[in-house]
Amino acid sequence: MGLFLLWFFFGIGLIIQGIYLLMIFGRTAWFKSPSKSPSTQSPEEGVTVLVAAHNEFQNLKVLIPKLFEQDYPKFDVMIVNDRSTDRTKRLLEEMMAIYPKLRSVTIKYTPSHVTPKKFALTLGIKVAKNDVILLTDADCIPNSDQWIRKMTAPVRLEDKTFAIGYSGYQEKPSQLNRWIQFETILTALFYLSFGLWKDPFMGIGRNLCYRKSFFMGVKAFKGIWHLEGGDDDLFVNNYATGKNSTIVIDPQAATTSVPKETWKDYLVQKKRHLHVGKYYRGEDKRKIGLYSMSHALFWIGGIGLLIYFGIGLQWEHFLAVLGIILLRSVFVAGIFKSAAKTVQGKAPKMNPVLNDLFYLGYFWILGSVSYQSKDIQWK
Incomplete structure (x- = not known):
């Protein structure tokens, strides 16, 4: 037996x-990009790149100049300064003098019934100038100057609700980093592959696009305000379908993040990510x-x-x-x-x-x- x-x-x-x-x-693994490129004949719609940042002075100092190297004619950048106690506010003031299309809003406190990041994102989206919102994190860098154009194309040109992209991590010489690389690809194989099968179930906030009008129309994070995390994957899980979503697979449309350096920090991060999974659809x-x-x-x-x-x-x-x-x-x-x-x-x-x-x-x-x-x- x-x-x-x-x-x-x-x-x-x-x-x-x-x-x-x-x-x-x-x-x-064997995905082949369509031979045709997104049309550039239509007027380019405005895009707001949105970043929620809490004590991200060092990362923002690198990210902001990189964002303004993007080869896209009509975009602005909104940084939500979420209760930062470092030099983030002063940095943003200095950067706004250099980059006219950089905007910021400062949050001094978070209401008790709302989790901090969801409140920061909601406030940022609410005051965004453009309807097309492209989300990333303060420790992420676009892989190319075509990031905005390629990541937003499905929403701008194909009338999609969600454009779901990939975000990897910097490579470093450690076993922890090798595991991070493996686990990141495994996670991507899940959500990208099922998305390609027209059955999407999650996205990542480091590289995600949708419309402000849709976000406000569904009352932002209604039903998940109280959950720590889920501003990306649960939001997509609640509303993404095979018809309204597109998976964007292109190295030029990806971003690269700073990985955790210690197992302790990594496990705290993953504990938050895995916790949200209990609220996915069955x-x-x-x-x-x-x-x-x-x-x-x-x-x-x-x-x-x-x-x-x-x-x-x-x-x-x-x-x-x-x-x-x-x-x-x-x-x-x-x-x-x-x-x-x-x-x-x-x-x-x-x-x-x-x-x-x-x-x-x-x-x-x-x-x-x-x-x-x-x-x-x-x-």
């Missing part, structure tokens, strides 16, 4: 993993859950069979199971590297095979802790 269960776990896990890796994730939770469950079954069954056949000196069976595990590992490495090149133009070091095994503990341990946690904070 025990051997049968191991084979059953291994087989079911392998089949479902194969479907995800080849049929779903493959949509992103069908969307199943998209992630089915992958993670099949992933666990594959490894539990595979390792169990290797131990069983190794102890029993049944080397033919042992080598057969090991061969299947190695073959899947080859596919995982290939798909992750191909996906990284597709979405950001290059494949960073991320140890996809080793981190694929590490994902077992990450998802089931940190995910369970985050799901039950009540002490989630933004900043």
Whole structure:
């Protein structure tokens, strides 16, 4: 009976993993951009780039000049200075004297019934000059001067409600960074791939576009004001459909963020992100859950069979199971590297095979802790 269960776990896990890796994730890994480029004959609609910033003096000093290098004729930048106690306000005053299209609004306190970032974003969107809103974070840098043009094209020219983009992280020489690169690509494989299947379920606030009129029409973050996080993925989860959303996959339309330097800071960040997942629609939770469950079954069954056949000196069976595990590992490495090149133009070091095994503990341990946690904070 025990051997049968191991084979059953291994087989079911392998089949479902194969479907995800080849049929779903493959949509992103082997994505080919349409040959036609967005039309430039229509008048370019105004765009407001919006950033909510809390004590981001150092990052804003780098970001603001980069934003004004964008090759787009009609845009402004709105920085929401959210209760900053560093030199952010003085920096913004100095920058506004240099860049006439830079605007800012300062928040001194947050109402008790609203979480800080949602309040900051809502205020910023409310006073934005343009209807097309392009969101990013203070620690993000556009990958090219075509970022605004490419990320907003579906909303401006194709009458879409959401344009969902990719944001990666700077590459650094550490195991933590290799894990961050892996986990970022895995997350992207989920939301980009299902978006390409016309079944979007999340986006990221580091690279997301929608209209101010739509945001105000649905009463901003109605229903999720009290949740710490969810201003991006839950908002998209509530309103995105296959008809009103487009996935933007183009290295020139991506952004790159500053990664966490310590495991402690990283785990605090991911705890917040994973906590929000409990509020996804049931069908969307199943998209992630089915992958993670099949992933666990594959490894539990595979390792169990290797131990069983190794102890029993049944080397033919042992080598057969090991061969299947190695073959899947080859596919995982290939798909992750191909996906990284597709979405950001290059494949960073991320140890996809080793981190694929590490994902077992990450998802089931940190995910369970985050799901039950009540002490989630933004900043």
